Every structure is written in C-alpha cells, then in structure tokens.
Amino acid sequence: MDISIIIVNYRGWNALDECLESIDTIVSKTVTFETIIVDNCSNDGLFTVFKQKYSKFTFIENSGNNGFSNGCNFGASIAKGNYFFFLNPDTKLTFEALETLLQTSILHPEIGILSCLQINENNVFYKQNNLFPTLGSFFGISRFIFKKLNKVKLQKRFNNNNTLFYPDWVTGAVVFVSREWFNKINGWNEDYWLYFEDVDLCKKISLVKGKVAVTRETTIFHQHGGASRLNIKTKALTKTEVIISKHVYIKNQFSTGIQIYLHSLLIIGVFSEKIFLSLLSLFLFFIPKLKVNRLILKNLSVYYFNAIQKQTWISPRAMNYKKLDY
Structure with missing residues (x-):
C-alpha cells in the first residue's frame, strides 16, 4: 500500500461527505491507497449511515472526542501505507494532488513533512509562509514588528518561483509524511486537543533534521473552519x-x-x-x-x-x- 489517507471527523458530516465523494472518484493504476476515517465519537447517529454509504473506506470510532492529535495517531496505528496523508474533512482531493505529493516525497526523502497549495471557496490561496513562534514573535504586535524588520529576508525566502518552498510549519489540514519520518518523531503530540499540534509536529521534524516543504505543483480545496465553527x-x-x-x-x-x-x-x-x-x-x-x-x-x-x-x-x-x- 502506497498511501493511507487519514481523516479525523467530529460532526463535520456535510464537509466530510464532499471530501469522501472527491476521493471516491479517484481511480488510479499507479498509486495504491486506502482511506481511514476516525470519528471522534460524534454520537449523532450518522456514523453508521456514512459507513454504509462509503463501504470501501475504513471507518473507526474513537473512545471519545479525544482531539485531533489522538485521532490522527489512532488512524495511523491501523494504517497499512508507506505514507500517511492526514487530511481535513473540509477539503477536496484530486488524483493529481495525491500523485504529486507521493512522487515529490519519493524524489525528496529529506522532506519530513510535505504539503501543497490550498485554495478556498473564494478562490483565494492560503498564505503558507508560516514561521515558528519565538520569544520575539509569539504575540501579534511583536510578530508584526518582526516581519517588518525581516521583510526583505522573508520575501527572498518565500516569494520565488521554485517548485518547492520551505516554511517552518504547515497546517494540519494537509500533511503528507512517510511512515519512517512519522515513527522517528513518535507521531502527533497528544498534549494538544486542537490547534498548534501541527506547529509542534513540524518542530519535531526540524529537530531531527527533516525539512518541511510545500509544493506549488498541485492545489487542494480547503474550506477553512468548515468543520469546526458550527455555532x-x-x-x-x-x-x-x-x-x-x-x-x-x-x-x-x-x-x-x-x-x-x-x-x-x-x-x-x-x-x-x-x-x-x-x-x-x-x-x-x-x-x-x-x-x-x-x-x-x-x-x-x-x-x-x-x-x-x-x-x-x-x-x-x-x-x-x-x-x-x-
């Protein structure tokens, strides 16, 4: 198995339905993959409905709403793929994106975590020039000052036409990582319930000399907040x-x-x-x-x-x- 797509869900069924439909249409003779949906105990009666509708996918129920990190680790624990593809339920996947991420990872084994361009429903690309929080850039005002003082250096780093660029961290909505790199950092940190677990994951990769990269060769649709801010x-x-x-x-x-x-x-x-x-x-x-x-x-x-x-x-x-x- 080449890739295990792992999706953590909690009552985001409408978004998940569109995501799984996009995956269901992917037919490939060159890439083998499985899809694992970890439901963090939505307990609303829809788990069985979706399990029947998407019968070729693997659905597993968590013991509770234990958080994103725990859900990702739970999915990875039963995954068969050589690569883990952690994907938000409010995304839509294409074969092109799947193949590009796999081939890029194979060609660049030094990359510990790979992501790609993301676009929302307004056709706006997400900014992905993310930097690790530091003493001098942890809060909004200090971060603004830091970016102003380092404007030229940051522009040189991110505003180029290279196929790959290298932020400090990428959002957990689209994370492609080999089983080898994942095991090397012991997976996601379950100190976090939601948010900053992606920053922490990328930090662990950097500490073991792995690179965090984004490829410009493919784009994934991502409706920001579509599965978390319901009321x-x-x-x-x-x-x-x-x-x-x-x-x-x-x-x-x-x-x-x-x-x-x-x-x-x-x-x-x-x-x-x-x-x-x-x-x-x-x-x-x-x-x-x-x-x-x-x-x-x-x-x-x-x-x-x-x-x-x-x-x-x-x-x-x-x-x-x-x-x-x-």
Whole structure:
C-alpha cells in the first residue's frame, strides 16, 4: 500500500461527505491507497449511515472526542501505507494532488513533512509562509514588528518561483509524511486537543533534521473552519482551545525562564481583552458575536483553575491530560 489517507471527523458530516465523494472518484493504476476515517465519537447517529454509504473506506470510532492529535495517531496505528496523508474533512482531493505529493516525497526523502497549495471557496490561496513562534514573535504586535524588520529576508525566502518552498510549519489540514519520518518523531503530540499540534509536529521534524516543504505543483480545496465553527458555543470552545494550545506550546518548546514570561503575558493579555469585550457585550447585546467573549472568559477561568489544581497546562480535553488520572 502506497498511501493511507487519514481523516479525523467530529460532526463535520456535510464537509466530510464532499471530501469522501472527491476521493471516491479517484481511480488510479499507479498509486495504491486506502482511506481511514476516525470519528471522534460524534454520537449523532450518522456514523453508521456514512459507513454504509462509503463501504470501501475504513471507518473507526474513537473512545471519545479525544482531539485531533489522538485521532490522527489512532488512524495511523491501523494504517497499512508507506505514507500517511492526514487530511481535513473540509477539503477536496484530486488524483493529481495525491500523485504529486507521493512522487515529490519519493524524489525528496529529506522532506519530513510535505504539503501543497490550498485554495478556498473564494478562490483565494492560503498564505503558507508560516514561521515558528519565538520569544520575539509569539504575540501579534511583536510578530508584526518582526516581519517588518525581516521583510526583505522573508520575501527572498518565500516569494520565488521554485517548485518547492520551505516554511517552518504547515497546517494540519494537509500533511503528507512517510511512515519512517512519522515513527522517528513518535507521531502527533497528544498534549494538544486542537490547534498548534501541527506547529509542534513540524518542530519535531526540524529537530531531527527533516525539512518541511510545500509544493506549488498541485492545489487542494480547503474550506477553512468548515468543520469546526458550527455555532457560537462551538466557536467559543475552539477559540478557547487556541489559547490553551498556546500555553501547551510554550511549555513544550521554551526554557523555564521564557515560559514564565510568555505564560504571564498571555494570561494578562487574554483576560484584559476578554473582560473588556464581555462588558461591552452587555451594552451592545444586539451584536451576537460579542457574546462569544463571555463564553471564552468562562471557559478560560475554568481552565486556569484546573491548571493550578493539576499543575499542568495540558487541555483537560486532551488525551495526555486524561492519562494524568491513571
């Protein structure tokens, strides 16, 4: 088996349906592949429906909504392919993309993680000149200043006509990696429930001298947020997890002194912003989007209380948090 396509789903059935339809139309005599869908316990009755509709694909149910990293590792644990292709359910795949990613990986074994161009429903290409968060570029303002100061250097790095370009990290929506590289870094880090796990994965690849690359030779459709931001409550949850995952990344990637500095700045900044916007939402109650901030503030208050109690920054939803109780 050449490729194992691994898709993690949680109640994103509409997007997943279009994704699986695109895969179902692929016929190839040169590339062998399987498709594995890991459902993170959607528990809404549609798992069986999809399993019957796409009977030639492999559907497995997770023990709970254990997060993206855990779902990816679960899928990889039963995969038969020499290459793992982690794909979001809100994408559409073509044979051209599948073949290009495989051939590029074969021709460039030094590439640990490969991705490709991504385009949304408005025909806009996603920016993929992603850099690892550093002490001087972790927050929005400092990141803006860093990019301005290094504008010429970054333009030279990314604005070229080469077939391949090399960002520090690529989004988890489209990740192509060989089994060998995947095993070398022990897979996805299950400290993360959602967000920043892709940054962490690419960081681990770079630490073992692998390259992270994007090929310009093919493009995949990706509807950003199409499977995660379904309503206000879900939006508040996902935005909360972005903040939580920042804390986890700080803990995993920085020295103790820098950790204290970044954790403190993040907490102060987030609470200041969310308290202000929550108070504003009481007066501007006719703007529904502002209500999200009250939910985020509530979620974060619970998280920080648990972080102090458990002495860990890991999200309570993440698999490695659950292992703390064993």
